[in-house]
Amino acid sequence: MFKRFTKIILRKFNNLVLGMSCGTGSIINCTTIKTLAVIIAILLIFGSCDKNQAPLPVGELEHAVFIVNEGNFTAGNASLTYYNQETDELIQQVFYRKNNAPLGDVANSIFIGTGYIFITVNNSHTVFKIDAKTGIYNAKIDQLTSPRNFLKIDEGKALVSDLYENKLTLINIDDMTILSKINIGRTSENLLLKNNEVFITNWSAYNQEAENNMLMVLNIQSMQIVDSVVVGKEPNSMVIDKDDNIWVLCSGGFMNEEKPGLWKIHSSTHKVLKTLEYDDIGTSPTDLAINPAGDSLYFINKDVYSMSVNDNSIPVTPLIVAGENLNFYTLAISNKNQIYVGDANDYNKSGDIFRYSAEGKLITSFKAGIIPGDIAFIE
């Protein structure tokens, strides 16, 4: 097909440009001109544009693992990867291919709702609502300052945390409109709902005078902060265990100002039950996750570590070794109790997802987009 097209183009070009007579005594001979003409034709052919990947047909995305890929800051190359846990089917750029538009700039997190998925795109100031079965765009809210995480608090409402603003945003998730702003006095990161209370970590020190070492408690009836707990510097992730205790992982600060720590807090009394300190002030543990049974904790500290919720010290032997070549960036435990670890490579190349058993044995691996940052599972 391509050869035929090339021949036609060359023939047309020959007729148009080279169809003139070559007068005898001409200094420029026809061969020279023909050669030049062919060069130009070749250049024209080289200039033809590549086709983008074809749009995906509307079909169901079953047994889904969704990976939100951040993309590079200000490059607008965030993306959504789909992986089928049963068949290993893999589709890249699901959002683009379903909706013919990019996901945006720095997709930070994904939240699986009933029938819909909510993707928070930080530097595009947007939360997208897409159909959980098809990936088709439904609605968006784009008047957010620097959205980070999304938490549905009842059938019609959700809260969105913010990296720069000292307010949470309460939104209506049916029509994706802002209902109100809730002043919490600090920036917000992780959100966790338990007993009509939302636990909020204060990870970013940006735009606040206070230290970023607080776990705040918001009552969802009054929408008021009712309590706060001082934890370590830079609380970056949070889970709840089988005993309804909240675990908060603190990295110790951007410039490693203090030793990282793991804090165990009673979800009802808000009392600190336990603090486990990391030995090395130079490390930055992140991505605390918990298994479906709620009795084992996992986190990334260059390698992947696991520990029981009953342990009284931070483990020193990794469960999964990253080695020199892997750059573990995100971690999630599936509903089938398997460990998914995202490798961001060098941040310029598409990342990889490694799927391990609960014991840390590699099951398989597959590609994701640039900087896989969050992973979510559909039951």
Next chain:
Amino acid sequence: MLKTIKHILIFISLLPSLPAGAQMIFDTLNLEEMVVMSNFVERSSTTKSQQIDTLIKQDLDHLDLGELLRAESPIFVKSYGKGSLATAAFRGTAASHTKVLWNDFEINSPMLGQVDLSLVPNAFFDQAQLDYGGSSIKSTSGALGGAINLYSGSNISSNKVELNQGFGSFNTFTTTLKVNLKFKQITSGTSVYLNSSENSFSYYNNAVIPPEWQKQENASYYNRGFVQEFDYLISEHHSVKVQSWNQWNYREIPLVMSNAEVGNNEEHQGDFSSRNIVSYKYKKSRTVVETKAAWFYDDMNYLLKTTAATDYEDTVTFINSTNKSSSGFFKTKLNRNLSKGWIISAELSASLFSVNSNNYNGIKSRENYGLYLKLNKKFSEAIVMDFLLRQQYSEHRFLPIIPFLGLSVKPLKQEEIYIRASVNLNYNLPSLNDLYWFPGGSPELLPEEGMQFDLGLNYAKSFSESFDLGFDISFYNSQISNWIQWVPSDYRYWTARNVESVHARGLETSISLSGNTRGFFYKFSTQYSLNRSTNESEKAENAGYAGRQLIYVPLQSANLFIYLKHEQNSFSWNTQLIGKRNTSLDGETLYSNTLPAYFLSSMSIGRKFGFKKFGLNLRIKINNIFNVSYQAILWRPMPGRYLEAFLGFNTK
């Protein structure tokens, strides 16, 4: 409009038939003050250098160096848009591997190690010479891709005033003024450049849902500056020159397309630069001695302010980055023609850089001392050899010696065919940001090392007054090790490391035809380059991206220039082809991983009007004639078709 374009296309397609299809009548055409420079400097040169065509430069004098290189060289210019940051990727290397020199002194920022080509107005230099690969060692070190030498202050023989005013789409205004004065032994040259644009072009934003036509916002810019030069001919052999280039720039930084509808960002950059050179030259028969001193100052301010999305009074981000650098240079050069075809050149240089930035811990400085020696031997008319050595002393240590060996052979006595070959080493010092940026700068960084080979052929033939032919082809091969890259560290920030090893190889070829026939002066030139640049480091091998083309380095690029002049009328056409570019190191052809190739064409038509004491000229230019929708950088919009008009006045 389409009909007009069709007519133009037919006209262009007929151009080559003019000399071929008609009876050939050769006559002499007296061209009015037009200096036509060849694309090839010194055909017997052992290295590849290219002089930018004066005709193209004239056509683009209201624009910047980035636009000029795009039109007339195989150098890929990575531009974020009109008036925005533009950097060069010379022979598949990084922006810091292209050194730009103004009258022999490097204008690369000591902080970044690179030059923003959009801030170099074409009106501020008279000649531009591109030194490819190892050819750059003649003028500087560290140019692993190549060097761009800009020269201003051409010989002024009489008083002259030239004023050009340009008007363009999107409220773009450009004024260039040149005043040349001569008082006995003193000459003065003044160039003024004023350029501003609202830059509010319309584009189809398909990065939002639903897609829609939008206007580019927060993208205005201005550049204002002047160059003043004084030349004092003390005596037949002695002269003194003073040159000063002062410029003020301001640009707003637009948002990426997906964010264009939202947010309330105020993001802009302001620059002031002052570059001043004093030089003394002694020239007598076979000896030239030149001593120069220079002082360059740069003050760059970047500001980012964002507000809460629903309350514009509530500022949530405020970054005010202030960066000032001061550079002092001293050079003294000797050039002497010895007997038996030997030429010797030697140079001693010293430079001091000092940077005061709120991104560094305190003021940081660096001293460099250099020694350069060149021997050139012409064995006969057929063989020329160059041997060069460069030695640098910096950061209290000697860098390895940079050697260069080049050979040029003319195999056929009757034909102007030259075959050249060269091999050299080169070292590029880390920029001060690489060393001292807080956090992440690494004072332990080693220089980047380059090993370069070059092989080329140059052919020229003047068949008659009606037809000159020029042809050049170059093959190059460079291995660059200790390539500096910012990589994620064990902490939250990125750090500079000597991690990569890059293999860049390719070919560049150009053809040029020109002549006078039937009252026409014509020129046709085309260039094509193939640059394969891949990461071959152990890290890349392990991560699986070894052998893949580096990001934003097109495998292929080409350009075409046609110029036609008949009496007082002129016509020019320029087409650029930029090949497909990777935007990530990933091999999969997903949309965001590659950007498609594109063609851009522009055309200008001009007429001169002569009067007794002055001349006027009028020119109209159509850019992006075919209204191509393209992105040079992912999700950064570029303008479609737009117009410019120029009105010029000059004294005789």
